[in-house]
Amino acid sequence: MDPHAPVVLTRPAGRNASLACALRAAGLTVVEAPALSIERLDAAAPRLLAGDLCVFVSRQAVDACFDGRAAPWPAGVRAAAVGAATARALRVHVPPDAILAPGADATPDSESLLAVIEAARLAPGRAHILRAQRGRDWLARQLRARGWRVACHALYRRDPVTWDHATCAVLAGQDACTLLLTSPEAVDAVDDSLRRQGMDWPAALKVVTLHERIARRLQCIYADRPAGALTVRLSAPDEAALFQAILASARSA
Incomplete structure (x- = not known):
């Protein structure tokens, strides 16, 4: 070395x-x-109702969602994280039994999370994907194909640093x-x-x-x-x- x-x-x-x-x-x-630089956008997190699924694509999405938010996590809402690191950030704000996430050994991506969501056998309802301004649309398409009503919410932006x-x-x-x-x-x-x-x-x-x-x-x-x-x-x-x-x-x- x-x-x-x-x-x-x-x-x-x-x-x-x-x-x-x-x-x-x-x-x-x-x-x-x-x-890359991260900038919080002037956009509110969605209002969540029982039966909703709220997908966090990154730790930045968790930080942006809960920035200044003191209200308890609403009952009957499932939170989903694309990977173990995002799930750990979520546990500060969301009861562990409400979180869906791939295991620590799984690849941290939308494909792994979709497998977890399908295994949970949730009834399709509203799904909110909390993300950056730009990102993969693969999970949104897959959830819509399975009957979910999907809304994507841009809470932050990622810009290249020169x-x-x-x-x-x-x-x-x-x-x-x-x-x-x-x-x-x-x-x-x-x-x-x-x-x-x-x-x-x-x-x-x-x-x-x-x-x-x-x-x-x-x-x-x-x-x-x-x-x-x-x-x-x-x-x-x-x-x-x-x-x-x-x-x-x-x-x-």
């Missing part, structure tokens, strides 16, 4: 500090470089770098920043990510590179799993 080869954390501002601290304590050089020359140079100039990327939009934002600075992705790159979709996007970028130029390690989204995945990636040859 080269202790000077940087680990670049690209999650939004405020999400990297504890992981960065743990990685530095393990002897790694860490650069915090958010690829890296400066120095930040881009940290990535472009290192062939032993480990990069944490947690969304396809973050991949696109990094790619756009590099292009704006007239730089390219490094000749060799190690990536820790959460989903095969993100891995496939990176594989397209590296399609013309020699075999082995891109190494992708999948991780669960919780801090402990990310720490172990990044440590293993940074220490790999």
